[in-house]
Structure formats: structure tokens, C-alpha cells
Amino acid sequence: MDKENIFSVSEVTKHIKNILESNIPNLFVTGELANFTRHISGHIYFSLKDPDSSLKCVYFKAYNQYLQYTPKNGDQVICFGKTTVFEKSGNYQLNVLKMFPSGIGELQLKFEELKLKLEEEGLFDAAHKKPIPPFPEKIGVITSSSGAAIKDIENVISRRFPCRILLYPASVQGKNAAQEIISGIRYFNQEFQVDILIIGRGGGSQEDLFCFNDEALAREIFQSEIPVISAVGHEIDLTIADLVADLRAPTPSAAAELAVPNADDVLQQINSMSERMKIMVQNKIFTYKLDLGKLSNSIKSYHPRNILQIYQQRLDEAILKIDHNLSRYLTIYRSKLNILQEQLKELSPYDALKRGYSILRQKNRILNSVKKINPQENLHIILSDGSIESKVQKIKPDEE
Numbered sequence: 001m002d003k004e005n006i007f008s009v010s011e012v013t014k015h016i017k018n019i020l021e022s023n024i025p026n027l028f029v030t031g032e033l034a035n036f037t038r039h040i041s042g043h044i045y046f047s048l049k050d051p052d053s054s055l056k057c058v059y060f061k062a063y064n065q066y067l068q069y070t071p072k073n074g075d076q077v078i079c080f081g082k083t084t085v086f087e088k089s090g091n092y093q094l095n096v097l098k099m100f101p102s103g104i105g106e107l108q109l110k111f112e113e114l115k116l117k118l119e120e121e122g123l124f125d126a127a128h129k130k131p132i133p134p135f136p137e138k139i140g141v142i143t144s145s146s147g148a149a150i151k152d153i154e155n156v157i158s159r160r161f162p163c164r165i166l167l168y169p170a171s172v173q174g175k176n177a178a179q180e181i182i183s184g185i186r187y188f189n190q191e192f193q194v195d196i197l198i199i200g201r202g203g204g205s206q207e208d209l210f211c212f213n214d215e216a217l218a219r220e221i222f223q224s225e226i227p228v229i230s231a232v233g234h235e236i237d238l239t240i241a242d243l244v245a246d247l248r249a250p251t252p253s254a255a256a257e258l259a260v261p262n263a264d265d266v267l268q269q270i271n272s273m274s275e276r277m278k279i280m281v282q283n284k285i286f287t288y289k290l291d292l293g294k295l296s297n298s299i300k301s302y303h304p305r306n307i308l309q310i311y312q313q314r315l316d317e318a319i320l321k322i323d324h325n326l327s328r329y330l331t332i333y334r335s336k337l338n339i340l341q342e343q344l345k346e347l348s349p350y351d352a353l354k355r356g357y358s359i360l361r362q363k364n365r366i367l368n369s370v371k372k373i374n375p376q377e378n379l380h381i382i383l384s385d386g387s388i389e390s391k392v393q394k395i396k397p398d399e400e
Helices: 009-023 102-120 148-160 179-192 205-214 215-223 240-244 250-259 263-300 304-347 348-355
Strands: 028-040 044-049 054-059 076-086 090-101 139-144 166-167 194-202 228-232 359-362 379-383 384-389
Touching: 009 076, 028 054, 028 102, 028 263, 054 263, 076 102, 090 304, 090 379, 102 205, 139 148, 139 179, 148 166, 148 194, 148 250, 166 179, 179 194, 179 205, 179 215, 179 359, 194 250, 205 215, 205 240, 215 240, 215 263, 250 304
Parallel strands: 054 090, 139 166, 139 194, 194 228
Antiparallel strands: 028 044, 028 076, 044 054, 076 090, 359 379, 379 384
């Protein structure tokens, strides 16, 4: 038998798991709850069954913490999740991401399907969200003219930051509501430009709010060139319009607060900025004064008179230094000259003459040997107090 065709149990299980996960997308499954168990870890384990089959399910804590009701065995529910294989037992199961009671599950199912579709198309991406202008002059409101929403919006805006409010009356529930809201968005985008659009209504049941889960309305909000604030129902309500809008508010009153700043806060901020600017300007002026002072001193140092004075001072210092050095050198050389004079004095022949010696010369030549005497010429004898002219009578050299 070829060993390459033999697989371990783990290899087979992993292969089946890969096939299952890569070929079956997330899906909705309806059935009856059975063997419902909430583990101490927070995870929920149960089975979905119908008359013919049973499917094991796991609802991990990270997802079931958002569950808005308490399930129990026997409930008919709709679960949304991913099919996979639990490798340890080799059983396939559904990893549940969301669960709804079957009674409201049909609307929720439509909501989840549309949400998934639009999310994959990128309609909820933050990169597409338009910024809300900080100081709007005109705000368009699309809601019921008789509802509490428009009153709440007008009250909040008039109190916080009064500006012009334009109402486009539209139904906010029922089969015509989505189309009327779409018409309002087109009106403000094409005919009467405003800075911000608020779309919303007060609270209600899931059925009442379902017009805000309309696909055409979601695409119209996404395509609007005017920033849209969605304010549908209460804080716990979430619609497709909320997800695709540029900003979501939990209530119409909150939408008004997000649309305009608080005038008192703006005034306080302006005053604070004014004070900061004043301090900055004062600091700049002080800095420039210091710099100007430094430049002024620098310019003064380069004035010709100052430069001349510096050079005059340097010249005086140089003259004093030369005088000092000259005096010192003269003293040194005088001392040396005196020493040399004394030494010369000791070596002078005139001192020897005083001691009885004489200098014998002949024709300007000093004679130091009898051999150099010319008998035919006179001798000139120099003594300490005069000289003698004499003739040579006889020359007697020393005996060797």
C-alpha cells in the first residue's frame, strides 16, 4: 500500500474543516433551541433542531454579550454564523455571531442581510464619512412636521447656536416613508443647499423604524453631498441609516447638539484664544525688543568712532609695551656692555703699558719677534705716557 495515500485522523479533519470554511459563507439558520447551556466562561452551547436534523452551535462570549433577550430551550430562533469543524471531536458546528427570536427574526434577518451587503460594498467605511461643518448657517431637517423630533431640534438649536432651520416634512413610518425621505435628501442637494442634513424621528418599535432600513434610502444618504446626521429612535435603536450616515446621534435632541456648537462655549473659546494671542503678541514684542537692543548694541560696536577708539587704545597699549620693552632691553644691553667693557679693560694693552710694558711697532706693524725687525728702519716704541722713535743698533735673538 502506498504510504502517501494514508492520512491521519487529524489530517482528514483539518482538510474537511478547510473545505467547509472556504466554501460555505456566513449564513442564517432557523430552528428550535435544545440542550441550551451557559458555561461559567460566558460561552453558550446549544443545538438547533428541526424534525429531521440537529446542528451543534457555539455562541462565544465576545458575541453573546450583545444578546438582547434571554433564550431558553424550545424557543424558535434565527442564528447567523459560520460553519466550521471542532477538530477534537470531528463534529461540524455553527459558530454563532448573532441570535434573534423567530417572532422578530424576519425583520432582523432582512436588516442583517442588507447590512452585510452594504458593508461589503464599503458604504459604512469611515473613509467615506464627510466632516460636519463647525459653524452651520442653515440646517435642513427631514422628519414629520407634527412629531416631537422637529420641536426638540428647534429648541436645542435656538438655545445653543441659533441658525436657520428648514423643515422638509416627510412620513417617518409606513410604506411611503423611505421614498419621502429620499425626496427630501434630493431636494436639499439639488434645489435648496444647506450646510447639514438631520434625518430622524422619535422612538418606536422595530416595525415603526424599519423604513430607515431601506436600501434605496441608504444609498441616497451615501450619495448626498451634504453631510447627514442620522437621529432615529432612542439610543438602543440602530438602523441602516445610522450606519451609512456621516454621523449618528442617539436621539433628535442629540443630533441638534452635534450639529451646532454651544454659543457660550464658542465665546469662551474665542476669549481664551484672544488672551492667548495677546500673550503671544506681547511675548513676540518683548522678544523683538531684546533682539533690537542686541542689534543696536552690535551696530554701535561697529561705529567708526568706536572702532577708532579701539585701535587708538590698542596703539597706546602697543606704545607702552614698546617703551617698556625698549627700556628693559636697554638696561640689559647696558649691563652687558659694562661687563664687556670690564672684560675689554682687562685685555687692553694700555693697562699693560701702565705696568711697565711697551708696544714695539715698525711701519704700522706690531712686532712680537726680533725676526720681524728690519734693521734699516726706525722703531716706534709706545709707552703708557708717550712714544719714542729709535734706530736699531743691534739685534740679539734668544738662544734656542
